[in-house]
Every structure is written in structure tokens, then in C-alpha cells.
Amino acid sequence: MKAISYRRYGGPEVLEFGERPMPRTGPDSVLVKVVAAAVNPVDWKCREGRLAPVLDAVFPVVPGWDLSGVVVRPGVSVPEFSEGDEVIGYVREDFLSRGTFAEYVAAPVRTLARKPRNLGFEEAAGLPLAGLTAYQVITQGLGGVGHGDTVLIHAAAGGVGSLAVQLARHFGARVIGTGSASSHPYLRALGAEPVTYGEGLAERVRALAPDGVSAVVDCVGGEALEASVPVLAEGGRIASVADPGVAALGGRYLFVRPNTADLYRLSELAEEEVVSVRVARVLPLERAAEAHRLSEEGHPQGKIVVSVADAG
Structure with missing residues (x-):
């Protein structure tokens, strides 16, 4: 072959x-x-x-x-x-x-x-990989999201991030997504409120969520992860698929694993046109x-x- x-x-x-x-x-x-x-x-x-x-x-x-x-x-x-x-x-x-x-x-x-x-x-x-990562980081890493949650997703236009946006919106959460300026129309189409990453990110997120965000999905690590701490509301959760250092911030690091039930659920959600x-x-x-x-x-x-x- x-x-x-x-x-x-x-x-x-x-x-x-x-x-x-x-x-x-x-x-x-x-x-x-x-x-x-x-x-x-x-x-x-x-x-x-x-x-x-x-x-x-x-x-x-x-x-x-x-x-x-x-x-x-x-x-x-x-x-x-x-x-x-x-x-x-x-x-x-x-x-x-x-x-x-x-x-x-x-x-x-x-x-x-x-x-x-x-x-x-x-x-x-x-x-499969991107979808499972997004699904597991939300359902396991964050313990789920829903109505009343404001979720900040880093690299929201990427493979994992774009699926995480769609899933979080499906579960009823409000989503703020970081990305380059050129990705903002795509993020809006997915249902996210876009913010540009880089210096001043925390201030831009605070402008959209003055009381802070209740959950963070990190697909970047490093500076993006550090910038998440000041915008996290009291009792908020952080999960990262990119940086094991999230544990030092009280969050959870998630490395995606094969899971037939999760993969079947993603297939169903695709057929329901929840995720694309x-x-x-x-x-x-x-x-x-x-x-x-x-x-x-x-x-x-x-x-x-x-x-x-x-x-x-």
C-alpha cells in the first residue's frame, strides 16, 4: 500500500x-x-x-x-x-x-x-481529534458549561477552538473568542464575540465582560493563559489543551483520548448541524x-x- x-x-x-x-x-x-x-x-x-x-x-x-x-x-x-x-x-x-x-x-x-x-x-x-479535544475540554476539563456562563476561548478560529465555540454555544453559553483581526468575521459567524489577541487582551476582554468570565478554554498556552487569570470571575474555571502549566493556576490540563461514545456524540451533533x-x-x-x-x-x-x- x-x-x-x-x-x-x-x-x-x-x-x-x-x-x-x-x-x-x-x-x-x-x-x-x-x-x-x-x-x-x-x-x-x-x-x-x-x-x-x-x-x-x-x-x-x-x-x-x-x-x-x-x-x-x-x-x-x-x-x-x-x-x-x-x-x-x-x-x-x-x-x-x-x-x-x-x-x-x-x-x-x-x-x-x-x-x-x-x-x-x-x-x-x-x-475526530479536534472535535474530541473541544468536547472533552468543555465537558471534562471545565465540568460543562451552560446558560449563565461566559466562556473565553483562546485561538477560537483554530481547529479545536472553532469546534469549542460551536459546542459552548450549543450548550447555552456566551462565548468570547480570541483571534487575529482577519478571523473576526468567521468568529462572529460561529456565534462568538471576537477580540484580538496580544498586548492589552485582558482589558479588551474586560470591556466585553466587566464582571469577568466564568470559564476559559485555552488552546495556546503561555501568555494567553497568563492573561486569562485577571479576567476570570471568582469561582471560574480554566482548562488548557496546550499548557500543562495551567495546573499551577488551579486549572486542568487535558490531553485528548480516544472515546467511542464521545466520537459518536460528535457525529450526531454534526448530523444535527450543531457543529461543522x-x-x-x-x-x-x-x-x-x-x-x-x-x-x-x-x-x-x-x-x-x-x-x-x-x-x-
Whole structure:
């Protein structure tokens, strides 16, 4: 099968397009023909070796954790899926090796859910990791939000942030979202009140919420996280998906995990048109290095997706 892989840590230049062995399907896994795979910042961070302290790499590594595709063969102990089912997946294991930038993936059943019927494969590929991160940071990291809450979301136009805006609004919260000036029309369309990030952020947020915000979703870390403290109302909650240092501020750090029930709920919310995925760019599998570079440059205002179905 055709796939992208890398034999050592490094920049986008270490990504190779070529043949890899077909994966074997274990009892609890599902052989999926991949149609599309989304690029996430964690992909190039893994490629650079930044996650080496927590994730072993079995080289050569096929990158990618997001996919949309079609079931070819379910494992012998997997009654949930049948040949021909359209699925999405956040296919993360506890080591790096068997990623989704490939024509076929043997995905653990715990990482999959049925694809939203109203989304194309490219849109659907951008939902699992970003959607699960947004859903889990709100429901678990913050303990939920609802009517009466004002939620500040940093990097609200990004992959995770834009879905967090949609979910928080669905749950009934008021949302203030940080982003560049060029992203403000998009944020307004999502239902957020936009503010420009950078120096003076706290004052701009206070102008919109004089009594402070009741919750913060941080997708940036560093200065953005520090700027959240002065605008947090008494008893407010902070959760970050970007900076473990949030714990020192009394908040919670969340690293997204595969969860079938959560992924099915996201699929339902997509079908109910509560959440949507904006695709900024689609590139063929053989141009995965370019896709990684675009992700590293930041501010795509939508998901970067690799089309796998016609690889090579």
C-alpha cells in the first residue's frame, strides 16, 4: 500500500512517500480503507520528537491520527461494524508507528465511530481529534458549561477552538473568542464575540465582560493563559489543551483520548448541524510534507486535509 512514513525525527523533509506493508487486522481492530486524513499540530510535533518523552516511536513511523474511510474488514470480535460502513476515527495508540497517512489502517475499534451522513469524507476527517479535544475540554476539563456562563476561548478560529465555540454555544453559553483581526468575521459567524489577541487582551476582554468570565478554554498556552487569570470571575474555571502549566493556576490540563461514545456524540451533533468543520486546504497524500509545513505556519482558518483515496 502507499503511505507516508519517516525513519527519524526531523523537519518535513524526513517524510517519505512510498510502499509500506499492508496492516494486519487483530481481533479488536478494523481494517479501514482511508479516504482522507486531517493534519493536526500534534502530527508535526511528533515528527520532530517533541512527544518522545511520552510516546515511543517504532520506526518507520506512519504519521496521522485522524481519518475518514470505509470498513474493509472488521476483526473477529468486532460486531459493531460491517464491510462498507463509512467511519471516522481518532486512531491513537500509546506508541507512534501505525498512523493514518496510508491507504489502509488497522484501527482499534475503540477509536472509531460512524461517519456523519451529511459530511463529505474530507470534512469528516477533520472532526475526530479536534472535535474530541473541544468536547472533552468543555465537558471534562471545565465540568460543562451552560446558560449563565461566559466562556473565553483562546485561538477560537483554530481547529479545536472553532469546534469549542460551536459546542459552548450549543450548550447555552456566551462565548468570547480570541483571534487575529482577519478571523473576526468567521468568529462572529460561529456565534462568538471576537477580540484580538496580544498586548492589552485582558482589558479588551474586560470591556466585553466587566464582571469577568466564568470559564476559559485555552488552546495556546503561555501568555494567553497568563492573561486569562485577571479576567476570570471568582469561582471560574480554566482548562488548557496546550499548557500543562495551567495546573499551577488551579486549572486542568487535558490531553485528548480516544472515546467511542464521545466520537459518536460528535457525529450526531454534526448530523444535527450543531457543529461543522471548515476545510482550508486539501492536498494529495504524496504532498504530505507540504501539508505539514502549512500546519506549522499556523492560522489556516480551517483544517488541512490529505486526500488518500487516490494515492500514487
